[in-house]
Amino acid sequence: MSSGIRPPRFGAGKGQIPSTVSELVKLVQKGEIKAQEILEVSLQTIAESDGEINSFNLVLHEQALEDAKKVDASIAKGGFSGRLAGIPIAIKDNICTRGISTTCSSKILANWKPPYDASVITKLKSEGAIIVGKTNMDEFAMGSSTETSFFGPTKNPWDKERVPGGSSGGSAAAVAAGMVPLAIGSDTGGSIRQPASLCGVVGIKPTYGLVSRYGLVAFASSLDQIGPFASCVDDAALLLDVLAFHDEKDSTSLGRDRYQSGNVNIDVSSLKVGIISNFLPNAAESCHQAVTDAARVLANFGAKVDEVDIKELDYAIAAYYIIAPAEASSNLARFDGVRYGLRVDGADVEEMNIKTRTEGFGVEVKRRIMLGTYALSAGYYDAYYLQAQKIRTLVKDAFNKAYGKYDLLLSPTSPTVAFPLGSKVADPLSMYLSDLYTIPTNLAGHPAISVPYGIGEDDMPVGLQLLGPALSESLLIKVAKMLEENNTDKQDN
Amino acid sequence: MPEDLDKNLIGKDEVIKVAKLARLSFEDDEATKISSELSTILKHFEAMQSVNTENLAPMAHSMDVTNVLREDEATMSLERDEVLLSAPAVSENRFLVPRILKEEE
Numbered sequence: 001m002s003s004g005i006r007p008p009r010f011g012a013g014k015g016q017i018p019s020t021v022s023e024l025v026k027l028v029q030k031g032e033i034k035a036q037e038i039l040e041v042s043l044q045t046i047a048e049s050d051g052e053i054n055s056f057n058l059v060l061h062e063q064a065l066e067d068a069k070k071v072d073a074s075i076a077k078g079g080f081s082g083r084l085a086g087i088p089i090a091i092k093d094n095i096c097t098r099g100i101s102t103t104c105s106s107k108i109l110a111n112w113k114p115p116y117d118a119s120v121i122t123k124l125k126s127e128g129a130i131i132v133g134k135t136n137m138d139e140f141a142m143g144s145s146t147e148t149s150f151f152g153p154t155k156n157p158w159d160k161e162r163v164p165g166g167s168s169g170g171s172a173a174a175v176a177a178g179m180v181p182l183a184i185g186s187d188t189g190g191s192i193r194q195p196a197s198l199c200g201v202v203g204i205k206p207t208y209g210l211v212s213r214y215g216l217v218a219f220a221s222s223l224d225q226i227g228p229f230a231s232c233v234d235d236a237a238l239l240l241d242v243l244a245f246h247d248e249k250d251s252t253s254l255g256r257d258r259y260q261s262g263n264v265n266i267d268v269s270s271l272k273v274g275i276i277s278n279f280l281p282n283a284a285e286s287c288h289q290a291v292t293d294a295a296r297v298l299a300n301f302g303a304k305v306d307e308v309d310i311k312e313l314d315y316a317i318a319a320y321y322i323i324a325p326a327e328a329s330s331n332l333a334r335f336d337g338v339r340y341g342l343r344v345d346g347a348d349v350e351e352m353n354i355k356t357r358t359e360g361f362g363v364e365v366k367r368r369i370m371l372g373t374y375a376l377s378a379g380y381y382d383a384y385y386l387q388a389q390k391i392r393t394l395v396k397d398a399f400n401k402a403y404g405k406y407d408l409l410l411s412p413t414s415p416t417v418a419f420p421l422g423s424k425v426a427d428p429l430s431m432y433l434s435d436l437y438t439i440p441t442n443l444a445g446h447p448a449i450s451v452p453y454g455i456g457e458d459d460m461p462v463g464l465q466l467l468g469p470a471l472s473e474s475l476l477i478k479v480a481k482m483l484e485e486n487n488t489d490k491q492d493n
Numbered sequence: 494m495p496e497d498l499d500k501n502l503i504g505k506d507e508v509i510k511v512a513k514l515a516r517l518s519f520e521d522d523e524a525t526k527i528s529s530e531l532s533t534i535l536k537h538f539e540a541m542q543s544v545n546t547e548n549l550a551p552m553a554h555s556m557d558v559t560n561v562l563r564e565d566e567a568t569m570s571l572e573r574d575e576v577l578l579s580a581p582a583v584s585e586n587r588f589l590v591p592r593i594l595k596e597e598e
Contacts, residue, residue, distance in 0.1 A: 115575040209556050222554050251561040252554075318538030329515060336516070338588050343581035349593045353516045366517055371531055373515040374503060383542065384535075389551030391541060396555065429534055445555025470556065 001420065003459040004158035006200065007049075009231050010181040014041045021087055021181050021235040028086035028128075031075055035068035035086030035130060042088035042132050045179045053155045055164075055173040057093045058101050059133040064088070071128045082128025083242055089124060090174040090183035093134040094141055095226065096215035097121055104217050105149035106139045108335050108342045108360030118215020119247045120184065120226055127242050132180055135170030139362045140332065141191055141219045143167050144434045147425045148364040155421070156199060158460055162418040165195030168229070172199040175229045182239050183229040188219050189320055190413075190438025192227045193450035197413035197463020200452045202236040202480070203229050205438075207471050208445035209254035211240075212247035220327035223320075223442040233451060233481040240473065254471075266478050269302030274406035276467075277307040278314060279437050286456025287412035290464050294410060294453060297486045298479070308406065312398035315391050316440035321432055322375045322388035323443070329372030335360065367428060396444040403469040408479060411437050413450040413463035437465060447473050451480040453487055501532035 011017025016033065018024050027033040043061060050056055074080040091097065094104045096114035098121075103109045117125075124131065138148040146154040146169025154169040156162040157177035164173040168185025172195035175183050185192045187205035196203025204227045211226045218224060228239035246255035275295055280288050295305045337343035337356035344359050346352035361369070375384035402409060415436055424431045441448045446469060453464035464483065466476045503511075508524045508531070519527060573586065582589035 112579055115571050115579065207556075209558065248561075248563050252556065252558055254556065254558070315541055315544055318541035321534065321538060322541075333516075337581060338590055339576075340579035341581075346591060348595070349591050350516070352591050354518050357516050358518050361517070367527065367530060369515050369517065370508070370511055370527060371534065374507070374511045374531065377511060377514060386551055387541060387544075387546060389553060390546035390549040391544060392552040392555075393549045394544065394546065396552065397549075428530055429537055432534070443555070 001458055002159050002161050004156075004461070005459070007157040007177045010045070010178040011041050012178060014044065017041060020232060021084070021230065022238055024181070025083065025085050025087060028071070029075065029080065035071040035128075036065065038086050039064055039068040039088055039130055039132070042180055045177070046132070049157070049177050049179060052160055053157055053173050053177055054152060055135055055154050055170040055177065055179065056090070056133040057103055057105060057136050057151055057170070060100065060131060063100070064130050064132050067125070067130050071130070080128060082126070083238065084124065084182070085128035087129050087182060088132045088180045089129045090132055090135045090171055090180045091121070092137055092168050092171050092183070092185045094137060094186060094217040095121065095184065096217070097131065097134065101134065102217070103134070103150070104140045105137045105151055106360065106362065106365070107150045108356070110150065110342070112340050114215070116215065119212040119249055120243055121215065123242060123245060129182070135168070135174055135183060137170055138167035139365050140217070140328070141167040141186055141188055142328070142364050142368050144190070144194055144431050145419075145424065146170060146195070147421065148362055150362060153421060156418045158200060158418070159458070162420055162460070163198065165198035165414070165418060167191040167195075169195045171229050172196050172201055172203065175199070175201045175231055181231065182235060184226055184239070184243070185229055186216055186219075186224055186226050187442065188223045189324060189442050190435040192229065193413050193438050193448060193463070193465060194435060196229060196450040197465075198418040198461070200461030201229055201231050202233050202452065203227065203450045204236050204240055204473070205441060205448050206240060206244065206473060207254070207447045209252045210256070210447070210471070210473070211243045212245070212250040212253050214247055214249035218331040220324040221331060222327060223324060233477060233484050236449070237477045266475055268298070268479065268482060271298070271303040271408070271479070272406045273298050273303050273305045274308035274402055274409045275305065276313065276409055276411040277309050278311055279411045282415055282436070283412045284416045284457060286417060286454065286462045287415060290453040290456075290462045291410055291412055294464050294483050297483060301482070306406070308402055308409070310398050310402055312394050313440045316395045316443055317432065317436055319388040319391040319395065320439045320443060321371070322384050323392065325368040325372030326375050326385050327372070329369045329376065332365070332369055364428070392443045395440050399440070399444045399446060400469070407468070408472065408475060409467040411465045411467065413437060413465040417456045417458065417460035417462060441467055446470055447476060449476045449480050451484055453483060501528050502535050503528050503531045
């Protein structure tokens with residue numbers, strides 16, 4: 001098997017681009033570097049690398065240039081305080097952008113241009129971020145490798161014979177390959193954290209409700225959350241801070257005051273950290289090692305680190321693969337060939353519906369719709385869907401019990417480093433099991449962060465997952481940053 | 494090992510029935526494949542059935558948000574022309590669909 005080589009960070013060897021987004025924003029605001037110049041670096045890197053990596057479904061050359069010029073003009077006119085002034089960002093292709101293709105990497109939406117912007121898009125624009133393009137993903141976010149995309153797979157920038165993870169594989173790869181400093185994705189069962197881990201970047205799955213889902217094409221509405229990708233913890237935290245706001249267009253939006261209230265002084269030496277021990281036996285050696293190493297670093301800072309067996313989490317994956325497909329089967333009923341997307345003609349409306357959906361959806365999407373429809377159908381509802389919902393309660397209660405004793409929990413993000421392209425795609429069950437460690441968090445609605453921690457098998461990156469109770473993002477970010485600073489394999493800037 | 498379809502949790506007939514509910518159609522060989530795949534998946538997750546959940550309430554939503562209300566103020570909705578631009582077929586500012594009611598015999 002081939003091995004990985006760390007790709008260069010955004011702007012490396014291309015002029016005076018500092019290594020963090022916050023430094024870059026300061027330079028833009030002071031007029032020392034132009035948004036247009038930064039965009040040029042991004043577009044140039046995409047031109048050099050993306051032919052092979054395939055992280056973008058669409059690159060917005062002209063629109064991005066126009067937006068960058070606007071930011072430069074307002075700075076020249078007397079200042080612009082946008083928190084992401086002039087920063088190129090990549091957007092997962094299931095987040096609506098007005099007048100710009102939003103395909104969910106599906107044939108059924110291949111030509112769809114939404115008539116509105118997602119709330120997070122409106123926000124990013126108002127903060128001066130420059131949307132560079134829409135990124136590849138598993139079709140409708142259903143997958144863990146970005147191989148179910150109608151537009152072909154994305155390759156891992158560390159080793160192009162391997163997957164980038166998924167479903168937000170395009171966003172993770174775009175950041176990892178230095179094409180953009182920031183990207184956003186969505187996480188229903190690990191779709192931000194797992195690709196972040198496999199591509200060696202930082203990814204955050206926020207508390208359910210912290211980030212508006214208005215304009216995110218729904219997969220499983222009670223689990224979906226939009227979140228950031230970046231090459232370091234500080235940049236991911238900055239982007240999360242921009243994304244966290246109250247939105248009345250999303251009735252599950254929590255409002256950021258609840259998130260800020262968690263931002264108290266944290267003394268690492270008083271932290272209690274639990275390692276989820278029942279996750280470790282099926283983790284690859286390097287993934288297990290990352291947890292052991294991180295635990296040692298935290299203990300050196302005075303934190304109390306224990307192993308904790310939360311056996312209830314072992315049932316989470318079964319519950320998830322009932323609940324998520326059930327919600328998906330309902331959400332995807334909207335793709336009926338009537339209002340948007342593909343239509344394949346039929347003699348009557350029902351035949352048109354069936355032909356459209358049969359031709360428009362790929363194999364994995366159909367498999368999940370079938371699984372979900374079955375679980376919700378008469379005679380099976382109690383045994384599957386209702387039982388899964390009760391197990392969801394069991395999982396959340398078990399987490400909350402653990403958080404009564406520990407401030408945060410630690411685990412690998414993924415059981416393995418990035419696997420070879422094609423190695424799991426024919427075996428759906430083995431693909432599903434790659435989300436073993438990320439899924440429980442979504443069922444509970446809690447936040448988690450994946451931070452690169454060491455280099456594992458075949459020189460591929462390993463991700464460490466920090467999990468915390470609802471709205472504990474500030475704590476997770478602080479501890480992740482500490483671990484990042486003490487990671488011996490960290491990137492040279 | 495030869496595939497024993499009788500042992501499948503979801504038989505091919507069941508697949509055809511569920512496909513109809515989901516407005517999907519499968520060729521014969523696809524239905525066989527799906528029957529075996531879904532059965533494998535559900536069998537693997539069967540451990541879930543043995544969990545005692547008698548005293549647990551089902552959870553549909555993880556955060557406690559209820560009855561979110563706002564002022565009833567008129568705001569702009571989506572532009573009709575822009576919305577219709579996405580539709581596969583349009584007639585007189587409406588979505589156009591094939592015949593719904595069957596012709597009488």
